[in-house]
Amino acid sequence: MAEVTMTVNGKTVTKSVKGNTLMTEFLRDELRLTGTHVGCDTSQCGACNIHVDGKLVKACTMFAGEADGARIATIEGQADADGTLNAIQAAFQEYHGLQCGFCTPGMVMAAAALLKDNPKPSEAEVRHHLEGNICRCTGYHNIVRAILAASGQDVPAVAAE
Amino acid sequence: MPKDHGIGASQKRREDVRFLTGAGNYTDDINxxxxxxxxFLRSDVAHAKIKAVDTQAAAAMPGVVRIFTGKDFEGIGGLPCGWQVTDKNGEVMKEPPHPVLAQGKVRHVGDPIAAVVADSLEEARNAAEAIELDLEELPPVVDMKAALQPGATKVHDDIADNxxxxxxxxxxxxxxxAAFAGAAHVTTLExxxxxxxxxPMEPRVAVGEYSRADDMSTLYTTxxxxxxxxxxxxxxxxxxPxxxxxxxxPDVGGGFGTKIFHYAEEAFCTFAARQLNRPVKWTSSRTEAFMSDAHGRDHVTKIELALDADNxxxxxxTDTYANMGAYLSTFASSVxxxxxxxxxxxxxxxPAVQVNVKAVFTNTVPVxxxxxxGxxxxxxxxxxxxDKAARELNVDPIxxxxxxxxxxxxxxxxxAVEYDTGDYVATMDKMEELMDIPGFAARRAESEAKGKLRGLGVNCFIEACGIAPSNLVGQLGARAGLYDAATVRVNATGSISVLVGAHSHGQGHETVFPQVVAEMLGIDExxxxxxxxDTSKIPFGMxxxxxxxxxxxxxxxxxxxxxxxxxxxKIAAHLLEASEADIELKDGQFSVAGTDKSVAWGDVTLAAYVPHNYPLEDIEPGLEETAFYDPANFTYPAGAYACEVEVDPETGAVTIEKFVSADDFGNVINPMIVEGQVHGGIAQGIGQALLENCAxxxxxxxxxxxxxxxxxxxxDNLPHLANYIVDHSCQxxxxxxxxxxKGCGEAGAIGSPPTVVNAVIDALRSGGHNVEHIDxxxxxxxxWAAMQS
Incomplete structure (x- = not known):
């Protein structure tokens, strides 16, 4: 066991963890932040996407110990404190970019990472960026529309390009 | 102006807020x-005799609570099949036992042999590695036609021919x-x-719990x-009982059929919780899901179509071999x-249609x-x-x-079925309009100029949904009724809880169902x-x-x-001192026809629960009603789909360039959700056509x-936004x-695979490749291989 300290959604957390505790297990079991989901065991599906020091990371690929000193953001920290959805979350609802909701936290975190680096992506760039996220419900159509809308672009205009 | 309220409104989903903020409550979130x-220690071979399962060393490992094997389930029922099919000779289907944990033999990779219960998952997994298995491998049968050959290995000892x-x-x-003998043309395809x-993106999970105090078992399950x-x-x-x-x-992360069935892990966790007087949790890994979730499809078919001289x-x-896998899953036989x-x-x-199906056991996961x-x-x-017949006869497939x-x-x-209504001409017209069929030649020329082959595929389909009239399915072998139930519980202040037997795992019932009730009562959703x-809350539900x-x-x-x-x-009539026949309900107000006398929804509901001024001699207090509904027939959604593909002759890669679906779902309650269902179904159909294969x-x-x-x-496997239209205006x-x-959940998955394959064949033939079919x-x-042949 080793002690780790990190900030998670702005709060400082100190816990003892075993060397083989995955970040997904740490978030879900230790911190009870169950919005980070586990959909596969080969780092393919992206349901466990979080941000580590501002970068998109699949939480199933890192140990909790590796997050010592890091700034962690999860889906639970994306909305305002009063519950107001952020622009990406609101666009997902507006464009029906989710159905069962299981892949959704990972999609929202992936979208946030994309728009931080590329504030006005093309449709092709959005689709390419989502190569690490699997959704079985939506066929991605409305996820792509939601992310384009969240970027502040006119969705039909971008689609026509 | 589109409606923003009630039936026909594309209301945004209320369930989204919890899913978008990480506040969903999926089964694995329950501790x-x-x-x-x-x-679960699962078989890593397809077929073997279990000679010994030595758990002694494993049981002594740290944290182990108990290890269960097939022996612990002797005398306990196996997993049942919910549909008994009678074959063409009047004999009932073969129904082999399906034990919770394997007994005597393992019959597919993933068949559970032992279950290790421990204080932590890690300790359970470590202990499972210490179990000593003595398996005598047997030759497996994998191919259906081989399984039916005389002398083939038997998946079950008492089913000689599998x-x-x-x-x-x-x-x-x-x-x-007679129809074939008199035909001018016969087309055959295998x-x-x-x-x-x-x-589904959420793997299966089961949590079993037992309370000795009241002998109550609870199972949380996906x-x-x-x-x-x-x-x-x-x-x-x-x-x-x-x-x-x-x-x-609770919240279930997608189902698509595979979470209908009763699985061994559910029974195990419920059983073990009682045995151990301690809750037991199982969470499937994705790899485990691939070898324990029931699979789908897996048919091998020869089909023949006879046409007269006028086409x-x-x-x-049809002659179909249908793979059942190693055991009969819950509804396997009906599919x-x-x-x-x-x-x-x-x-x-x-006029003459005959279907022949041989269902075959193999050493594979149940299907x-x-x-x-189906x-x-x-x-x-x-x-x-x-499509093949059209080509052979040189007529336009549309x-x-x-x-x-x-x-x-x-x-x-x-x-056997009777379609109640439909308009296949209308959906075909709509598809042709949206697809711009006349413009295809120009689009093909553009593709060819880039060195690509372009093909157009069309497809029509009908499905039987709204499953199903209980008396009919009972005659056909179903061991259950297929009605459903709902309770509308009106609270004293007028708010309503609707308890429904349907389960939402992505379909948006929490949003759509209130739209219907709100429309009927004239109140806000x-x-x-x-x-x-939750079986403890809802009356019943299939x-x-x-x-x-x-x-x-x-x-x-x-x-x-x-x-x-x-x-x-009745209550409003009493409050208004009017005849019940004169009471009208509009916009949440009960009024006396032809007068300005009215009483609000909330006044009526309050009177029902505070019955001081109330017709107690005629009706009971309270306002809660339950109905069970058994449909009179199936519903028959139908549609016409089309797509255009590009094939890269250098690589054989296929891309979807344009896709149109024109569906008839009957009336639509929430168009946004219907379109989302179609997008999802089409994605799964395109997945089947181009990508997915369980091998x-x-x-x-x-x-x-x-x-x-x-x-x-x-x-990036799916059509671009601008070239993709899902339409449901034909109603x-x-x-x-x-x-x-009529139902919209499956249409996309039904309508799209042949659309795509028809388009690919059209593309290849346009490039001079004499290809009839690619599986x-x-x-x-x-x-690429087809292009070289």
């Missing part, structure tokens, strides 16, 4: 105090033979409907139908028979319903052979379809909540599958709401047991349910 964890049933259905053999894995699980597990497996068993399916369809005959054979007429007035369940298999065969359409309703097919997924939720459970909800309105009008090698090893090996559709309302709805998935290697 019960003092729970133990189970790890045949579950040999089923025949539809027109008499003499009539079909094809495979590839084995798929449903792959299910589409908690009451069905309660019935099957309670009555057939563990012998727990319904009042001592609660099944909860009218006169006869259709290739009643969910497939009854759809074989499609949208066409073929059962997956989105569409109907995609029927549509694929039929629409592929129509024209050939149109010429043979059923155009008057009701229409009784030769395969925000006053109405949906409760589902659950969600077969595009049935709104058509069946929604109808029950309408009936219950009508009862509420009737009672509320076994000749030893029965599962080759595709992870997302590294099983190709799931990703965002012929269902004639026999109160909402006139799905139409992968680059298969396309």
């Amino acid at each position: 019960v105090y003092n729970q133990a964890y189970v790890y 045949l579950c049933y040999d089923w025949q259905f539809g027109s008499e053999t003499g009539d079909v033979d 094809l495979v409907n590839n084995r798929l894995v449903a792959n 299910s589409q139908n908690p009451h069905v699980i309660r019935l099957l597990m309670g009555a057939f497996v563990l012998g727990i 319904e009042h001592k068993l609660r099944v909860v399916a 009218n369809f006169v006869g259709l005959r 290739p028979t009643w969910l497939h054979g009854t759809l074989m007429a499609g949208n066409y007035r073929t 059962d319903a997956y989105r569409g369940a 109907r995609p298999e029927a549509t694929y065969q039929l629409e592929r052979i129509i 024209k050939l379809r149109r010429q043979n359409f059923i155009t008057s309703f009701p229409y009784a097919t030769p395969v 925000s006053m109405i909540d949906i409760v589902h997924g 659950g969600t599958y077969g595009s049935r939720s709104l058509a069946v459970c929604g109808s029950a909800m309408v009936r219950a709401t009508e009862k509420i309105i009737n009672k509320a009008k 076994y090698d000749e030893n029965g090893q599962l080759l595709s047991a992870s997302y590294m090996d099983y190709a799931m559709p990703r965002a 012929t309302p269902c004639t026999h349910n109160p909402l006139g709805v 799905m998935p139409v992968s680059p290697s298969r396309v």
